[in-house]
Amino acid sequence: MKLNRRSLLKYSVAATALGMAGLPLRAQDIDELVIAYNVTLPSWDPTVGPSAVNPTIQGIYQSVFDQFILQMPDLKPAPGLVTEWGWNEDRSKIHLTVREGVAWHDGSPFTAEDVAWSLARAANPDTGNPINFVWSSLTNFQVEGNTVTADVKQFDPTIFKWMYFLTGYVLPKAYYEKVGAEGFEAAPIGTGPYMVEKFERNAYVRLKANEGYWGGAPEFKTVTIKFVPDAAARVAEVESGNSHVTLEMPYEEYDRLRAGQLTGIATPVSDIGMIFLNDIDVMLDPNVRKAAAHAIDKQLIIDRLLSGYGVKIDTLETPEYEAYDPSITVPYDVALATELLAASGYGPDNPVKFTIQTTKGFKPKDYEMIQAIVGMWRKVGIEAEIEVYEIAKHYELRAADQLAPAAFYNWGNSVGDPTTSTGFAMFGPSPHSVWDSPDLIEKIVPLWGEPDEAKRIAGWKEVDRYIAENAYVIPLLQYVQPVLSVPAVIVTPHASGALLPHLMKRAS
Amino acid sequence: MQLLQTIFLRLITTAVTLFGVAVIVFVVIRIVPGNPIAMMLPPGATEADIARLSALYGLDKSIPEQFAIWSGGVLRGDFGTSITTRQPVLGLVLGRLPATLELAIMALVMAVLIGGVMALTGTRLRGTRSEGAIDVANGMALSIPDFLWGLVLILAFGVLLPVFHISGRITPSLQLPFSTNFYLFESLVRLRFDLWADIVSHMFLPALALAIPLSAVIGQLLKQSLKETMHLDYVTLSRTKGYGENHVILHEALPNAILPTLTLIGVQFTFLIGGTVIIERLFSYEGLGNLAIDAVINRDLPLIQGIVILFAAIFTVVNLVVDLLYATLNPRLRHA
Numbered sequence: 099m100k101l102n103r104r105s106l107l108k109y110s111v112a113a114t115a116l117g118m119a120g121l122p123l124r125a126q127d128i129d130e131l132v133i134a135y136n137v138t139l140p141s142w143d144p145t146v147g148p149s150a151v152n153p154t155i156q157g158i159y160q161s162v163f164d165q166f167i168l169q170m171p172d173l174k175p176a177p178g179l180v181t182e183w184g185w186n187e188d189r190s191k192i193h194l195t196v197r198e199g200v201a202w203h204d205g206s207p208f209t210a211e212d213v214a215w216s217l218a219r220a221a222n223p224d225t226g227n228p229i230n231f232v233w234s235s236l237t238n239f240q241v242e243g244n245t246v247t248a249d250v251k252q253f254d255p256t257i258f259k260w261m262y263f264l265t266g267y268v269l270p271k272a273y274y275e276k277v278g279a280e281g282f283e284a285a286p287i288g289t290g291p292y293m294v295e296k297f298e299r300n301a302y303v304r305l306k307a308n309e310g311y312w313g314g315a316p317e318f319k320t321v322t323i324k325f326v327p328d329a330a331a332r333v334a335e336v337e338s339g340n341s342h343v344t345l346e347m348p349y350e351e352y353d354r355l356r357a358g359q360l361t362g363i364a365t366p367v368s369d370i371g372m373i374f375l376n377d378i379d380v381m382l383d384p385n386v387r388k389a390a391a392h393a394i395d396k397q398l399i400i401d402r403l404l405s406g407y408g409v410k411i412d413t414l415e416t417p418e419y420e421a422y423d424p425s426i427t428v429p430y431d432v433a434l435a436t437e438l439l440a441a442s443g444y445g446p447d448n449p450v451k452f453t454i455q456t457t458k459g460f461k462p463k464d465y466e467m468i469q470a471i472v473g474m475w476r477k478v479g480i481e482a483e484i485e486v487y488e489i490a491k492h493y494e495l496r497a498a499d500q501l502a503p504a505a506f507y508n509w510g511n512s513v514g515d516p517t518t519s520t521g522f523a524m525f526g527p528s529p530h531s532v533w534d535s536p537d538l539i540e541k542i543v544p545l546w547g548e549p550d551e552a553k554r555i556a557g558w559k560e561v562d563r564y565i566a567e568n569a570y571v572i573p574l575l576q577y578v579q580p581v582l583s584v585p586a587v588i589v590t591p592h593a594s595g596a597l598l599p600h601l602m603k604r605a606s
Numbered sequence: 607m608q609l610l611q612t613i614f615l616r617l618i619t620t621a622v623t624l625f626g627v628a629v630i631v632f633v634v635i636r637i638v639p640g641n642p643i644a645m646m647l648p649p650g651a652t653e654a655d656i657a658r659l660s661a662l663y664g665l666d667k668s669i670p671e672q673f674a675i676w677s678g679g680v681l682r683g684d685f686g687t688s689i690t691t692r693q694p695v696l697g698l699v700l701g702r703l704p705a706t707l708e709l710a711i712m713a714l715v716m717a718v719l720i721g722g723v724m725a726l727t728g729t730r731l732r733g734t735r736s737e738g739a740i741d742v743a744n745g746m747a748l749s750i751p752d753f754l755w756g757l758v759l760i761l762a763f764g765v766l767l768p769v770f771h772i773s774g775r776i777t778p779s780l781q782l783p784f785s786t787n788f789y790l791f792e793s794l795v796r797l798r799f800d801l802w803a804d805i806v807s808h809m810f811l812p813a814l815a816l817a818i819p820l821s822a823v824i825g826q827l828l829k830q831s832l833k834e835t836m837h838l839d840y841v842t843l844s845r846t847k848g849y850g851e852n853h854v855i856l857h858e859a860l861p862n863a864i865l866p867t868l869t870l871i872g873v874q875f876t877f878l879i880g881g882t883v884i885i886e887r888l889f890s891y892e893g894l895g896n897l898a899i900d901a902v903i904n905r906d907l908p909l910i911q912g913i914v915i916l917f918a919a920i921f922t923v924v925n926l927v928v929d930l931l932y933a934t935l936n937p938r939l940r941h942a
Contacts, residue, residue, distance in 0.1 A: 140690040148646040148690050228646050301892035304778045322778045326890045334760045338768045490905050491639035
């Protein structure tokens with residue numbers, strides 16, 4: 099081809115026009131579903147490294163890999179790769195029945211060996227599974243036909259719930275052993291509804307439908323998940339028609355776009371906002387703690403700062419959780435808060451002083467919420483100084499039990515069990531807990547190994563009531579996740595917060 | 607000979623600079639709050655679990671010990687393994703470098719073109735109202751930071767008039783025949799203008815956002831230099847020879863006036879690469895900057911170290927190249 103300045107210019111103009119013609123149009127007939135996702139996917143192994151415990155990434159993992167047990171959008175378990183599960187009479191063994199007729203993305207058959215190997219691998223500390231201590235409560239895996247059995251080293255009533263929680267994924271034994279960790283990163287396969295076609299780290303992953311998926315072939319045959327961490331850019335993505343679905347944008351933007359050409363759905367998810375109280379300084383005074391809890395008008399914060407998108411909570415359990423008890427309440431009561439403080443010699447003229455730590459921009463309106471709370475506290479005689487820190491510093495301080503007397507945080511618990519909300523957040527010896535008083539530890543200890551499920555849940559409700567009465571923590575609200583989509587796509591929200599493309603359908 | 611000596615000395619100072627940067631970065635990111643192990647602690651983890659994870663990532667040793675191990679690896683070409691991606695750091699960083707370089711170069715070309723046109727037009731129309739308008743435009747371009755230009759451009763050409771892509775580097779559905787990560791360059795070499803157009807359509811807005819403030823700086827400095835040069839005797843002489851104003855500006859004044867601008871462009875190019883960090887994030891462009899932000903958020907210490915060292919290396923190399931280029935173009939230095 100003869101290329102001169104004139105022809106190059108001509109081709110460039112033509113090619114640019116061609117490129118622009120390739121821009122996605124506002125979806126009428128969507129061949130390829132494009133989702134603007136709020137996080138990036140650093141690595142593909144869902145059982146290893148920091149990504150394995152990052153709740154926001156789980157939706158992408160669940161598009162490619164299946165968990166041992168399926169979790170429904172309402173957080174309830176359902177038969178998945180494991181169709182039946184349970185303990186023996188004395189809780190010394192577990193048994194799992196494995197689904198038959200399932201294939202891996204490379205066409206090889208999925209077997210009970212894969213389940214046993216995945217469980218054993220998860221328990222192996224050398225693999226780098228951050229939750230291996232949960233899985234190591236099981237040992238001696240045996241496979242017989244489509245049944246897997248294991249010995250229980252230490253009884254954990256939540257072990258089956260972990261099978262649809264963090265790192266509870268089934269990976270392909272033969273394939274992984276053949277290609278190794280590096281090969282698996284380069285070409286991951288699972289049994290999930292989508293297969294990985296192309297992956298550009300920090301940019302996108304392109305998925306192809308697994309037509310033979312045991313749960314039924316997904317409606318959209320090709321899905322591109324773009325990683326767009328900036329909220330303004332995500333909004334622009336759907337507004338411009340470059341993406342069909344996105345999530346987690348400011349509520350004001352959600353309302354604005356929902357009133358226009360886009361469809362919105364906002365449902366409560368399993369994330370909560372809370373204020374950790376540390377058992378130090380003035381927080382050792384129960385009157386101060388209780389006054390701090392009663393002085394906060396949570397509904398006002400939700401209405402004014404979050405445009406009404408939030409659910410007020412008074413325990414660390416949300417209405418979807420098993421140990422939720424609506425009878426436990428901590429009412430907004432300024433008079434009571436003033437009275438409690440006065441009993442300890444504090445008031446607006448002689449305020450009790452402490453520091454409250456918070457992130458700024460990590461969660462929607464986190465800093466603004468704390469500003470509002472500090473304003474409410476000031477009225478009753480609490481003078482709190484706000485210290486802003488990064489979430490990484492929060493983790494470090496919390497693990498070292500060095501948080502300020504009050505610290506804002508959000509807690510996720512997508513399995514809805516009380517051990518993974520109240521339990522780990524409030525049990526003194528846990529590195530996640532902040533309040534470490536012996537009275538509370540004593541109440542929680544017997545519940546860890548309680549085999550009677552009804553008794554266990556009732557026990558956690560009692561613990562929640564005790565915590566609320568003593569104001570050992572200040573639960574604030576359950577978050578609502580906003581999702582925007584073009585009208586041609588119907589999104590089924592998942593209470594875990596995972597945005598799952600295989601649950602999306604075409605509007606009829 | 608003198609040039610070779612200069613290069614040799616600069617290479618030595620570059621090595622010392624990089625070592626200093628490595629030490630500072632290594633120590634600082636371990637001192638500031640935010641331990642990567644604390645970030646991946648699961649509910650229920652015990653002290654033993656924390657110790658196990660720390661040992662797994664080599665964070666259980668003292669900082670000098672960690673530095674000795676890391677620098678030993680670097681000398682062998684091993685920059686360690688990223689904690690979050692579990693990939694070799696060197697491969698990750700070098701894999702992203704072409705995307706960032708292409709973006710920065712495209713932005714630089716745009717800035718030079720826009721700034722150059724502004725300066726030449728301003729000089730040609732000096733003393734008129736048009737020059738005032740150009741100065742106002744320059745001031746506006748300079749006073750708004752690049753990320754704000756990015757948001758404006760997304761709104762203007764991504765949402766209101768959706769003619770350009772606003773995220774990513776290339777359309778995911780396209781099949782890429784590339785053997786390097788220099789997509790823009792390779793698409794031209796392979797005469798794949800369809801891919802080239804798609805890449806340009808993705809890069810145009812982030813590059814323009816980066817280019818606008820820089821173009822204002824270039825335009826201002828070049829115009830100032832041109833105006834000063836226009837009063838010099840040799841320029842007056844060329845006028846008396848009967849050359850037109852355009853010829854005088856382009857062929858007589860510009861070659862001399864461009865030298866300070868050239869130095870500025872070199873210095874600004876390094877800042878431009880630094881500026882890609884925010885712009886790449888805003889446009890979800892898979893370059894080094896986007897990788898850097900993820901590394902910092904996740905406290906991926908080996909990756910942060912690798913990226914900072916690479917940025918430092920780029921800065922020193924670009925400065926070296928600019929110095930050499932300046933020496934070559936400036937006759938007074940060339941014959942010194």
